[in-house]
Amino acid sequence: MRRCDVVVVGGGAMGSAAAWWLARRGRDVVVLERFEQGHLRGSSHGASRIFRLAYPEPEYVRLAREALPLWRELEDDTGAELLTVTGGVDHGLPGSVGLVADALSLCGVDYRTLAPAEAAERWSGMRFAGPVLFQPDAGRVHADRTVLALQTRAEALGAEVRFEEPLESLDTLGGAVVVRTPLEELRAPVAVVTCGAWAPKVLTTHAALPKLTVTQEQVFHFAPADPEHAWPSFIHHRDPFVYGLETPGEGVKVAEHHTGPQTDPDARDFVVDPAGRDRVAAYVAEWLPGLTLPAAGETTCLYATTATQNFVIDRADPLVVGAGFSGHGFKFTPVVGRLLADLVAGEPGLPRFALDGR
Numbered sequence: 001m002r003r004c005d006v007v008v009v010g011g012g013a014m015g016s017a018a019a020w021w022l023a024r025r026g027r028d029v030v031v032l033e034r035f036e037q038g039h040l041r042g043s044s045h046g047a048s049r050i051f052r053l054a055y056p057e058p059e060y061v062r063l064a065r066e067a068l069p070l071w072r073e074l075e076d077d078t079g080a081e082l083l084t085v086t087g088g089v090d091h092g093l094p095g096s097v098g099l100v101a102d103a104l105s106l107c108g109v110d111y112r113t114l115a116p117a118e119a120a121e122r123w124s125g126m127r128f129a130g131p132v133l134f135q136p137d138a139g140r141v142h143a144d145r146t147v148l149a150l151q152t153r154a155e156a157l158g159a160e161v162r163f164e165e166p167l168e169s170l171d172t173l174g175g176a177v178v179v180r181t182p183l184e185e186l187r188a189p190v191a192v193v194t195c196g197a198w199a200p201k202v203l204t205t206h207a208a209l210p211k212l213t214v215t216q217e218q219v220f221h222f223a224p225a226d227p228e229h230a231w232p233s234f235i236h237h238r239d240p241f242v243y244g245l246e247t248p249g250e251g252v253k254v255a256e257h258h259t260g261p262q263t264d265p266d267a268r269d270f271v272v273d274p275a276g277r278d279r280v281a282a283y284v285a286e287w288l289p290g291l292t293l294p295a296a297g298e299t300t301c302l303y304a305t306t307a308t309q310n311f312v313i314d315r316a317d318p319l320v321v322g323a324g325f326s327g328h329g330f331k332f333t334p335v336v337g338r339l340l341a342d343l344v345a346g347e348p349g350l351p352r353f354a355l356d357g358r
């Protein structure tokens with residue numbers, strides 16, 4: 001039996017970020033990750049994720065703005081290069097892009113609106129529709145490198161990060177947590193549960209988690225016709241939304257948002273849906289003339305989505321829960337880690353991220 005201050009269950013982006021903050025605060029932390037380091041079965045693998053401040057909801061604009069200096073703090077603390085600023089564009093449905101502009105204005109965040117022709121001149125590999133909103137602080141974060149840096153630094157600060165050791169059972173007894181793995185029983189006053197798509201299976205009745213829809217999403221990388229072309233991170237507001245960004249060494253990532261089939265994280269097939277592949281290729285042919293067909297690479301990944309697409313970052317004593325990142329959580333990783341560590345310390349959570357019934 002091992003006693004510690006905090007057990008973190010799930011060593012993806014959010015669990016690793018919580019461990020980093022907790023270890024920095026001198027807590028005795030044990031992280032349990034069921035798969036090997038760097039595995040490809042969850043939501044946090046791959047070389048790129050969009051970082052942006054451009055959201056239609058002011059609360060997410062503010063949260064992303066809080067995350068920006070924390071990315072730099074993480075880079076300083078780990079010596080890893082994680083966030084690259086490239087600028088970002090939102091274009092397409094005027095009403096939808098307009099909501100983003102309103103939220104940025106409300107929060108006093110800098111942006112410019114360009115005409116499609118002006119934008120196409122600047123980013124000649126792309127075609128644009130409707131108003132084009134350019135936000136200069138956007139860019140990309142390196143997902144794999146971030147998770148590895150968080151885990152390595154948390155370990156250097158004293159945390160125990162265990163791979164291929166799954167939680168098998170979770171009990172809450174007398175205000176404490178008992179976690180059993182195939183190897184050991186762990187006891188702690190609090191556990192942070194950050195199990196991504198597996199959260200409902202791990203939490204069962206221990207917390208009133210809103211319904212999570214788990215989908216297998218797919219992304220494609222295309223080679224740029226001209227390697228000199230500059231590529232912003234981009235979101236095309238249409239139905240369905242298409243997003244993309246440059247991934248050094250792999251090309252330009254292009255993908256649909258929320259079109260993947262529902263799946264069970266323990267029984268998924270990792271197979272790219274051919275119809276989805278064809279839709280994205282047709283999109284590239286029409287809107288991204290700077291890219292060459294067919295795709296140079298493809299992969300799948302899991303979304304765990306709440307009905308509102310709001311995150312769950314809350315406490316159900318003696319558990320702290322981070323779940324439902326709904327396909328848009330990575331950019332917030334360092335601030336989500338802090339919010340989870342604050343909840344461990346007994347600080348209140350943000351009402352928008354509350355568990356059901358709170």
Ligand SMILES: Cc1cc2nc3c(=O)[nH]c(=O)nc-3n(C[C@H](O)[C@H](O)[C@H](O)COP(=O)(O)OP(=O)(O)OC[C@H]3O[C@@H](n4cnc5c(N)ncnc54)[C@H](O)[C@@H]3O)c2cc1C
Nearest residue numbers: 010012013014034042043044050167196301325329330331
């Ligand atoms: C295709 C795709 C594109 C995306 N693009 C963006 C983007 O551009 N910008 C952005 O901000 N976000 C993006 N996201 C979202 C972002 O990647 C996720 O929100 C984030 O990675 C979620 O992290 P997590 O730690 O909650 O989940 P995960 O990384 O899945 O971590 C959960 C961990 O829990 C472990 N686990 C599960 N059960 C157990 C158990 N019983 N015991 C121990 N461990 C267990 C799993 O093995 C896993 O490692 C994208 C996601 C996908 C899939």
